[in-house]
Amino acid sequence: MAILEIKHVSKFFGGLAANSDVSFEMTEGMIMGLIGPNGAGKTTLFNCITGYYPPSKGEVIFDGRKMNGLQPDAVCKLGMARTWQKVRPLAKMTVVDNVMVGALCRTNSLKVAREMAIEQVKVVRLEHRANFLAGGLPIGERKKLEVARVLATQPKLLLLDEVMGGLNQAESEEIIQLILDIKKLGVTQMVIEHDMKAIMRISDRIVVLNSGEKLAEGEPEEVVKNPEVVAAYLGSE
Amino acid sequence: MKPNNPFFSQRGASTLQLSLGVVGIVALLALPQFVTSPYLLHMMILFFLSTLTGQSWNIIGGYTGQYSVGHAAYFGTGAYTTMILLTTRGIAPWYGMWVGIAASIVLALIIGSICFRLRGPYFVLASIAVAEIVRVTALNLTSITKGAEGILVTDIPAFKIGETIITDFSTKVPYYYIALVLALTIIFVTWLVQHSKLGYFFQAIREDQDAAHSLGINLTIWKNSALVISAAFTSLAGSFYAIFVKFIDPSTVLPLDLSVQIVLISIIGGIGTIWGPVIGAMLLVPLSEALRSNVIAQGLINSGLVSEESGVGIFLKEHLAQAHVLIYGILVVVVILFMPEGILGYIRKMTAKKKGGEA
Numbered sequence: 001m002a003i004l005e006i007k008h009v010s011k012f013f014g015g016l017a018a019n020s021d022v023s024f025e026m027t028e029g030m031i032m033g034l035i036g037p038n039g040a041g042k043t044t045l046f047n048c049i050t051g052y053y054p055p056s057k058g059e060v061i062f063d064g065r066k067m068n069g070l071q072p073d074a075v076c077k078l079g080m081a082r083t084w085q086k087v088r089p090l091a092k093m094t095v096v097d098n099v100m101v102g103a104l105c106r107t108n109s110l111k112v113a114r115e116m117a118i119e120q121v122k123v124v125r126l127e128h129r130a131n132f133l134a135g136g137l138p139i140g141e142r143k144k145l146e147v148a149r150v151l152a153t154q155p156k157l158l159l160l161d162e163v164m165g166g167l168n169q170a171e172s173e174e175i176i177q178l179i180l181d182i183k184k185l186g187v188t189q190m191v192i193e194h195d196m197k198a199i200m201r202i203s204d205r206i207v208v209l210n211s212g213e214k215l216a217e218g219e220p221e222e223v224v225k226n227p228e229v230v231a232a233y234l235g236s237e
Numbered sequence: 238m239k240p241n242n243p244f245f246s247q248r249g250a251s252t253l254q255l256s257l258g259v260v261g262i263v264a265l266l267a268l269p270q271f272v273t274s275p276y277l278l279h280m281m282i283l284f285f286l287s288t289l290t291g292q293s294w295n296i297i298g299g300y301t302g303q304y305s306v307g308h309a310a311y312f313g314t315g316a317y318t319t320m321i322l323l324t325t326r327g328i329a330p331w332y333g334m335w336v337g338i339a340a341s342i343v344l345a346l347i348i349g350s351i352c353f354r355l356r357g358p359y360f361v362l363a364s365i366a367v368a369e370i371v372r373v374t375a376l377n378l379t380s381i382t383k384g385a386e387g388i389l390v391t392d393i394p395a396f397k398i399g400e401t402i403i404t405d406f407s408t409k410v411p412y413y414y415i416a417l418v419l420a421l422t423i424i425f426v427t428w429l430v431q432h433s434k435l436g437y438f439f440q441a442i443r444e445d446q447d448a449a450h451s452l453g454i455n456l457t458i459w460k461n462s463a464l465v466i467s468a469a470f471t472s473l474a475g476s477f478y479a480i481f482v483k484f485i486d487p488s489t490v491l492p493l494d495l496s497v498q499i500v501l502i503s504i505i506g507g508i509g510t511i512w513g514p515v516i517g518a519m520l521l522v523p524l525s526e527a528l529r530s531n532v533i534a535q536g537l538i539n540s541g542l543v544s545e546e547s548g549v550g551i552f553l554k555e556h557l558a559q560a561h562v563l564i565y566g567i568l569v570v571v572v573i574l575f576m577p578e579g580i581l582g583y584i585r586k587m588t589a590k591k592k593g594g595e596a
Contacts, residue, residue: 050451052447071450071455072447072450072451073450073451073452073453073454073455073456074455076451076452076453077453081451081452082451084447084448084451088445088447088448089444089445089448090440090441090444090445090448090449091444092440092443092444092509093440093441093444097437097440100437101437101438101441101449101452101454102452102453104434104437104438104453105452105453105454108434110432110433110434110437113434113437149452150451150452153452153453
C-alpha cells in the first residue's frame with residue numbers, strides 16, 4: 001500500500017510555478033531519492049508535503065489521509081517528519097534536550113522523553129556530545145543531531161533535505177550508513193540529495209524534478225540513463 | 238537543562254543549594270523582626286515587586302523568546318481592576334486581584350491572537366502598539382478609570398479570616414510579606430516551567446520557531462500559554478502595586494517606560510534563567526532609587542571626590558537625579574555590549590571558562 005501519494009501537486013508563488021503537476025507514490029519501507037538541478041522545486045515540494053505551504057493545487061495523501069491544510073505540528077504528530085537543508089539546531093539547548101523536544105511529541109513524561117532521546121542519540125552516534133550545547137557542534141554532528149531529533153518523533157515517513165550537504169567523504173559515508181540503518185527500522189524515507197553516487201546507492205526509486213515538473217521516475221539505473229535527465233543535468237547538445 | 242542552570246543539576250537542587258535556599262528564605266521571613274526602618278522595608282518590597290514583574294516577563298521573553306515590550310498593559314489591567322472594584326464596589330483587593338488576573342488573561346489572549354502572527358521586531362512593535370492602545374483607552378475612558386486624574390484610595394480594608402483580623406495594612410510589614418510570597422511564588426513557577434514539558438517547548442520556540450513547529454509543537458497554543466502565565470503574574474504585580482502605593486493613573490501603571498523597565502530587569506540579570514531577573518532586580522532597584530534620591534551625588538561630595546562648591550559638585554547635585562533615566566540607559570548599553578547574556582550569563586561564561594567545562 002502506498003504510504004504517501006502525491007497527486008498533481010502544484011505550488012505557485014505569484015506567477016512562478018515552483019512545482020507544477022507533480023505526482024508520484026511511495027510504498028512503505030522504501031527510500032525515494034528526489035533529485036534535480038538547483039531551483040528544481042525539491043525543497044518546495046517538501047514544504048508542500050509537510051504543511052509549511054498549502055499546495056496551490058493537488059493533494060498530498062499520507063497513510064490514507066488527506067494532508068492539505070494541516071499545520072506542520074499536526075503533520076508531525078501523524079508520523080511524518082522532516083529535516084532542514086539549512087540545519088536548525090536549538091542552539092542554547094544540549095544535544096539530549098534537542099532530541100527530547102522531538103520525543104515530547106509522543107510522551108508527556110520528561111523521564112520517558114529523556115530515555116527516548118538518549119536512545120536516538122545513540123542511533124546517530126552522538127553519545128559523546130550528549131551534554132554539549134547544540135550551537136557548538138560542527139556541521140557534521142549538527143546534521144546527525146537533526147536526524148536524531150526527527151527520529152525521536154517516531155515517524156513512519158522521514159523526509160531528509162540534503163543531510164549530506166557540506167559534509168566530507170567520511171561524514172557522508174556515516175550518514176549513508178545511518179539512512180540504511182533507519183531503513184532497517186522500517187521507516188520510509190524520501191531523500192533530497194545532490195551527491196549522485198550516494199543517491200544511487202541508497203535509493204530504491206528516484207524522482208527527478210526539473211523547473212518544478214517531474215522529469216522522470218524509476219529505478220536508479222534507468223533514471224541515470226534517461227537522456228532527458230542527462231540533458232537537464234549536463235545541458236543538451 | 239543542566240547547562241542552563243548552574244544552581245540546579247539535572248536531578249534538581251543539591252542538598253547544599255537547597256539548604257542555602259532555605260536559610261535565605263528564613264532570613265527574608267525574619268527580616269522585618271529586626272529591621273524597623275520603613276525605608277529599607279520599602280526598598281525590599283520594590284525589590285520583590287521587580288523580581289515578580291521581571292520573572293513574569295522572563296517566561297514569555299526569556300524562555301519563549303517573544304520580546305513583549307507591552308507588559309505594562311497587564312500590570313495596568315491588574316492595578317485598575319483591583320482599584321476600580323475596591324473604590325466603586327467595595328470589593329477587597331484579595332478578591333479583586335483574581336478578577337484582575339482573569340481580565341489580564343483575556344487581554345493576553347486578544348493580544349496574543351494579534352501579535353503572535355508576527356515574528357521578531359514586528360512582534361515587538363505590535364506589543365508596544367497594543368499596550369499603548371490600552372493606555373490611551375484608560376486615559377480617555379474617564380467614566381470608569383477617571384482618566385488622567387487617577388484613582389486614589391485612602392483605606393485598604395483589613396484582611397480578615399473569619400472574624401480575626403490578620404492585618405490592617407497600617408505598616409509596611411504586611412506588604413513586605415505579601416511581596417515576598419509573590420516573588421517566591423513566581424520563582425517557584427519558573428522553576429516548575431523549566432523542569433517540565435513547557436520549558437522544553439518554550440525554549441524550542443525561542444531557539445527556532447520553524448524547527449519547533451516541525452517537531453510537533455503547536456506554536457499558537459504554547460506561545461499563548463507562555464503569555465497567559467506571564468500576564469497573570471504581571472497583573473498580580475499590578476494589583477499589589479495599586480494597594481501598596483494607593484494611587485494609580487495611566488502614567489504610573491500603563492506607560493511604555495514601565496514596559497521597558499520590566500524587560501530590562503530580565504535582560505540585565507540574564508534572560509531565560511531562574512536567577513537572572515532576581516539579580517536584575519537586586520541591581521536595578523537600589524540603582525534607580527539611588528539615582529532618584531541624589532544619594533550618589535551626595536556620596537561623591539561626602540567622600541571628598543568632588544567638592545560641594547565646585548562646578549561639578551553643584552552640577553551633579555542639581556542634575557544627577559534628573560539624569561536617572563539617562564544613566565539607566567547607559568547601563569543597558571554597557572550590559573548589552575559587554576554581557577549580551579546578562580550578568581548571570583556573564584558570570585556563567587567566566588566560571589565555565591575557568592573550569593573548561595563542556596557547556
